[in-house]
Amino acid sequence: MRRFALGVEIVAMLVVFASFFAGEARHAVIGIGVALLGAAALGGVSGAKSGGQRGVPGFWLWYASIAVYAFLYIPLAIVVVFSFNDSKLNAEWVGFTLAWYERLLADEGMLIAAANSLFIAFVASAVATSLGTLAGIAMHARRLRLLPVLVFAPVAMPEILLGVSLLIFFLNAVQPALGMVGVDFQLGLASVIIAHVSFSIGFVAIIVRARLAGTDEAIFEAARDLGATPWQAFRLVTFPLILPGIVAGALMAFTLSLDDFVITFFTAGVGTRTLPLEIYTMIKVAVTPEVNAVSTLLMLITLATIVIASRIAPDALRSQA
Numbered sequence: 001m002r003r004f005a006l007g008v009e010i011v012a013m014l015v016v017f018a019s020f021f022a023g024e025a026r027h028a029v030i031g032i033g034v035a036l037l038g039a040a041a042l043g044g045v046s047g048a049k050s051g052g053q054r055g056v057p058g059f060w061l062w063y064a065s066i067a068v069y070a071f072l073y074i075p076l077a078i079v080v081v082f083s084f085n086d087s088k089l090n091a092e093w094v095g096f097t098l099a100w101y102e103r104l105l106a107d108e109g110m111l112i113a114a115a116n117s118l119f120i121a122f123v124a125s126a127v128a129t130s131l132g133t134l135a136g137i138a139m140h141a142r143r144l145r146l147l148p149v150l151v152f153a154p155v156a157m158p159e160i161l162l163g164v165s166l167l168i169f170f171l172n173a174v175q176p177a178l179g180m181v182g183v184d185f186q187l188g189l190a191s192v193i194i195a196h197v198s199f200s201i202g203f204v205a206i207i208v209r210a211r212l213a214g215t216d217e218a219i220f221e222a223a224r225d226l227g228a229t230p231w232q233a234f235r236l237v238t239f240p241l242i243l244p245g246i247v248a249g250a251l252m253a254f255t256l257s258l259d260d261f262v263i264t265f266f267t268a269g270v271g272t273r274t275l276p277l278e279i280y281t282m283i284k285v286a287v288t289p290e291v292n293a294v295s296t297l298l299m300l301i302t303l304a305t306i307v308i309a310s311r312i313a314p315d316a317l318r319s320q321a
Contacts (some may be wrong), residue, residue: 089147124254128253155202163195196263210245260302
């Protein structure tokens with residue numbers, strides 16, 4: 001009975017999703033979905049009670065999990081589907097078209113923003129991966145108390161606070177200091193890259209450290225006993241073992257940099273265009289299918305990167321979570 005109730009809940013979520021394509025009957029379809037959700041809850045509770053009181057918490061856990069995941073992913077699915085809608089408005093489904101993607105690929109401003117985002121993500125992820133790998137190795141080997149605090153602070157810090165602090169740092173410290181030696185520093189791609197490196201290092205360090213935590217220390221000691229120098233032990237033993245973690249950290253840093261909006265908004269300066277900033281500018285007017293199209297492409301890149309990272313180093317990402 002509990003499985004049947006959970007199946008009814010899934011059907012209810014699909015009905016709610018279908019309501020976005022129901023036109024004038026949208027409210028009626030939503031009502032049907034809500035009724036099915038209520039029926040699934042009542043049926044699941046009664047079935048769980050018949051199997052004993054222990055089954056009730058288990059049912060509610062599954063019921064809430066399905067509801068939360070539906071709440072998270074149904075809006076994403078709607079964005080993807082409506083990016084193919086043959087209408088300038090997202091009010092209702094009219095028909096299938098690829099015109100919005102063709103228009104997107106012909107938009108010079110959007111292509112410039114995409115190129116800037118990819119350039120920033122590549123450079124920031126490369127620098128953050130190098131520094132984050134060294135930080136992860138140092139935290140694993142030295143067991144210093146202060147280093148983890150310094151590395152993980154940008155990860156735990158609210159993005160808006162980090163963005164404001166970096167903006168103040170660039171304007172009140174970096175700009176005057178470089179101005180004294182004749183360098184005219186302005187907010188732009190360079191400031192965005194530095195900002196992205198600052199918050200990406202911690203994520204890479206977490207993954208590399210988790211990878212090292214799962215290795216046997218006797219391997220490194222055996223390499224040293226066999227006459228290997230510290231550099232040879234690192235190059236021939238340590239580096240191959242942590243390479244999946246390094247690659248996963250690099251992909252994670254690339255994804256975080258590509259998707260970041262808040263910190264980029266504070267550190268980009270006038271005239272710097274990235275995909276998140278361009279999307280924000282577009283939705284000030286209206287959420288058009290063109291916005292859905294660029295959001296879909298950005299979503300696909302992000303999901304593909306995360307999937308690749310999870311395939312390369314599943315243990316490291318699981319340890320991070």
